[in-house]
Amino acid sequence: MKSKLTPLMLALSVAGLTACGGSGSGSGSSAPEIITYTVNVSLGSNDGLVCADSNQNLMCDTGETQATSTAGNATLTSQNIALLNTNYILTQSDKFSLAAPSAIADNAAVVLSPATTAVVGQLMRGVARDEAVTKTNNALKTGLKLELNASELLTQAPQSLNDFSQSYLALWEQALTKSDNTVALLTGFTEQLQAIATASLENTHLDNVDEYVSNALYWDRGFPMTDTGVVTFAENDATGLTATVAAFPGQDADFGLDVTQSESSDGHAGFKYVKLDVQGNELAADASEWSCVKDQQTGLIWEKKLADDSVRSGTYLFINKPELEREYFYDEEEYVDELEYASCDNTEGKSDGICSAQQYVSHVNSLNDGAGLCGSTQWQLPSVNQLESLIHFGQAYSDDETVVGIDTAFFPNTFTEVYNYYQTDTNSLLNAAYDESKYNWTIGFAGSEVGTSDSMSYCTTGQDCYGGAEPVRLVVIGEKE
Structure with a gap:
C-alpha cells in the first residue's frame, strides 16, 4: 500500500524537524521570555x-x-x-x-x-x-x-x-x-x-x-417588580375582553400579581401602594391629601406630583445638569439657551433658581427645615428599572381622555404630553457617537409612548449639545414591607 503525505502530515514533519534543529544550521531556538x-x-x-x-x-x-x-x-x-x-x-x-x-x-x-x-x-x-x-x-x-x-x-x-x-x-x-x-x-x-x-x-x-x-x-431575591396591570384579553381584532380566550391561551392577563393580588383598594390590579403624609406616616387608601406613595411590592417610595405651579408641579420640566455645567444646544437653524426649555424660565419668582434635576434633588432633600420630604433626605433620580416598575400598561383613559400609564389614583398630576419622558439616572450609549454630550434613559408615561424608553442628552461642554428639559419623579430606596 502506498503512503500519501497529507498537508497535516507535512506540517507535523516540518514542525518536528524545526524543533530538532532539522535544518542542520544553528542551534535550537531560545526559550520564550517569562513575563510576570x-x-x-x-x-x-x-x-x-x-x-x-x-x-x-x-x-x-x-x-x-x-x-x-x-x-x-x-x-x-x-x-x-x-x-x-x-x-x-x-x-x-x-x-x-x-x-x-x-x-x-x-x-x-x-x-x-x-x-x-x-x-x-x-x-x-x-x-x-x-x-x-x-x-x-x-x-x-x-x-x-x-x-x-x-x-x-x-x-x-x-x-x-x-x-x-x-x-x-x-x-x-x-x-x-x-x-x-x-x-x-x-x-x-x-x-x-x-x-x-x-x-x-x-x-x-x-x-x-x-x-x-x-x-x-x-x-437579593431579585429586583422585586410589579406586574403589568393588563387584566383584559384579546382575540383576533377584538380587545378589552374580560374572559380568558381558549383559542389564544397564555395571555398576560392569565398570570402574575394582576391575578393573585387583584384587590384594588390599594392599587389597581396587582399594584399595591400606600399613601404617606409629609412626615412619612401611612395614611388610609382613600385619604384626600398625601405627599408620597410607598410601593409595597418593591419597597420604593415615590414623591407625589402637585397640581399647582410650584417646583413640585407635575408639569414642571428640568434640564439634567446645573446651569453652570451647560451651555447651548442646536435647535433647527440656531443655537438656543438650554434653559429656555426648563420651567424655571417660565415661572419667574417661583422656581428659586431650581432649573436642573440635580438642583431639584437638593431642594426636596432640604424641605421642611432640613427634614426632607416624607421623613427622608435620601431622595434621588430613579434608575430606569425602578421607574419602569411604575408603568401601568393596562391603565384606562383618564378624565381628559389622555392615556396615562400609571395608577392615577395614587399618582395624580402625571405629565401627559406624549413626548416628554421622565428622567432617570441610568446612562445610555444611544446616539452618543453623534456628539460629546452625555445621555440618560428616560421613560414615557403618556399616550402612545406609555412604557417607551428613549435617550435624553444633557449638556456639559461645547455647542453641539442636544439637551432639553423633561419631568422628574424622585424616589427613595425604601425597605421591604
Whole structure:
C-alpha cells in the first residue's frame, strides 16, 4: 500500500524537524521570555489575606493569586495576565472585608477602601466601570456633604473619608454576624451607600444595621417588580375582553400579581401602594391629601406630583445638569439657551433658581427645615428599572381622555404630553457617537409612548449639545414591607 503525505502530515514533519534543529544550521531556538504581572495593593490600616477574586465570590479560594499583607500593603504577582483584569479583595479571618476593581495596567497601585468596595458592588450589579465610580462618588458626596474627586476615588484614600471608612467597617463587621451572604450584603449596602454615609455623620449607622441587612437580603431575591396591570384579553381584532380566550391561551392577563393580588383598594390590579403624609406616616387608601406613595411590592417610595405651579408641579420640566455645567444646544437653524426649555424660565419668582434635576434633588432633600420630604433626605433620580416598575400598561383613559400609564389614583398630576419622558439616572450609549454630550434613559408615561424608553442628552461642554428639559419623579430606596 502506498503512503500519501497529507498537508497535516507535512506540517507535523516540518514542525518536528524545526524543533530538532532539522535544518542542520544553528542551534535550537531560545526559550520564550517569562513575563510576570504585578499589582501593588494598599489597605490603609487594615491587614489580612489579599487575593485576585477571579470567580467573584468574595472569597480567597485555592488557586487564586494571593498574598498576606504587611503594614497595610501587599503585592500580587502572576504570570497570567488575567491578574490585571479581576477584582481584588481583602479577607480577615476568612471573612470578606474590602474590595477594589481591576488594575488593568501592569505594576499599578490599587487602593482597597469602603469607597472602592462600593464601586465593586456597583460592578457586581451590572453597572459599567465609569458609571460605578460616578455613582459611588455622588453617593458619598451627598451623604457626607463633602467635595470629592471621582477621578481619584480608585487610586487614593482621601483623609476626608477616614471617619466614614472606620464607621463603614464597624457596620460591615456587625452585618456579617447577621448574614453570611456577602454578595447580597455588598450589593445591598452599595445601593444604600448614601443613606449609610448620612447615618455615619449622625453616628446612627450601627442602630440601622438590621434595616440595611434586611433590605439587602430582600433585594437579593431579585429586583422585586410589579406586574403589568393588563387584566383584559384579546382575540383576533377584538380587545378589552374580560374572559380568558381558549383559542389564544397564555395571555398576560392569565398570570402574575394582576391575578393573585387583584384587590384594588390599594392599587389597581396587582399594584399595591400606600399613601404617606409629609412626615412619612401611612395614611388610609382613600385619604384626600398625601405627599408620597410607598410601593409595597418593591419597597420604593415615590414623591407625589402637585397640581399647582410650584417646583413640585407635575408639569414642571428640568434640564439634567446645573446651569453652570451647560451651555447651548442646536435647535433647527440656531443655537438656543438650554434653559429656555426648563420651567424655571417660565415661572419667574417661583422656581428659586431650581432649573436642573440635580438642583431639584437638593431642594426636596432640604424641605421642611432640613427634614426632607416624607421623613427622608435620601431622595434621588430613579434608575430606569425602578421607574419602569411604575408603568401601568393596562391603565384606562383618564378624565381628559389622555392615556396615562400609571395608577392615577395614587399618582395624580402625571405629565401627559406624549413626548416628554421622565428622567432617570441610568446612562445610555444611544446616539452618543453623534456628539460629546452625555445621555440618560428616560421613560414615557403618556399616550402612545406609555412604557417607551428613549435617550435624553444633557449638556456639559461645547455647542453641539442636544439637551432639553423633561419631568422628574424622585424616589427613595425604601425597605421591604
